[in-house]
Amino acid sequence: MITKEELFQAGKITRxxxxxxxxxxxxxxxxxxxxxxxxxxxxxxxVPFFIxxxxxxxxxxxxxxxxxxxxxxxxxxxxxxxxxxxLAWQEDAEQVSYAYFVDFEVYNNNELVGTIVE
Numbered sequence: 001m002i003t004k005e006e007l008f009q010a011g012k013i014t015r016x017x018x019x020x021x022x023x024x025x026x027x028x029x030x031x032x033x034x035x036x037x038x039x040x041x042x043x044x045x046x047v048p049f050f051i052x053x054x055x056x057x058x059x060x061x062x063x064x065x066x067x068x069x070x071x072x073x074x075x076x077x078x079x080x081x082x083x084x085x086x087l088a089w090q091e092d093a094e095q096v097s098y099a100y101f102v103d104f105e106v107y108n109n110n111e112l113v114g115t116i117v118e
Contacts, residue, residue, distance in 0.1 A: 001046075002039060002046035002048070003046065004041075004084075006087055007039055007046065007084035007086060007087060008084065008085060008086075008087055008090045009082050009083070010027055010032055010038070010083050010084060011025050011026050011032060012025065012080070012081070012082050013025050013078050013080065013081045013083065014026050014061070014079065014080075015079055016072050016075040016076055017057075020065070020071070020072070021066070021069040021070045021071050021072065022064070022065050023063070023065075023075050023078060023079070024061055024062070025061060025062045025063075025064050025083060026061050027060070027061070027062060027083065031089045031090065032054070032062060035051070035089065036050060036051060037049060037050045037051060038051065038064075038083050038085060039086075040078065040082070040084070041082065041084070046084065049066040049067065049069070050066065051064060051065070051066060051067070052066060053065040066078075101116050102117065102118065103115060103116065103117075104116045
């Protein structure tokens with residue numbers, strides 16, 4: 001069984017694209033370029049989904065098709081889900097995961113602006 005401690009957050013599914021189950025994913029690491037699968041939290045269980053196809057939509061998002069998700073309705077069920085990848089893959093990433101910065105404090109000229117919450 002996959003646990004959250006074994007994973008890092010690598011992005012999020014933001015919306016569907018078309019009627020064949022393709023989804024737009026915002027990502028924060030180059031690891032998504034090369035991975036064979038991604039992990040989604042499905043009602044408390046971390047479930048791997050194999051990637052059938054992927055292509056860049058722009059420099060911050062991908063269009064991803066997952067195996068077994070071949071309809072818009074199935075894809076809609078995944079919208080809003082955070083994308084996780086194994087921690088071991090984070091070491092290979094060229095960028096740090098955005099999740100790394102959660103709880104950092106932001107200052108402007110020594111004045112606290114706020115704390116990063118997400």
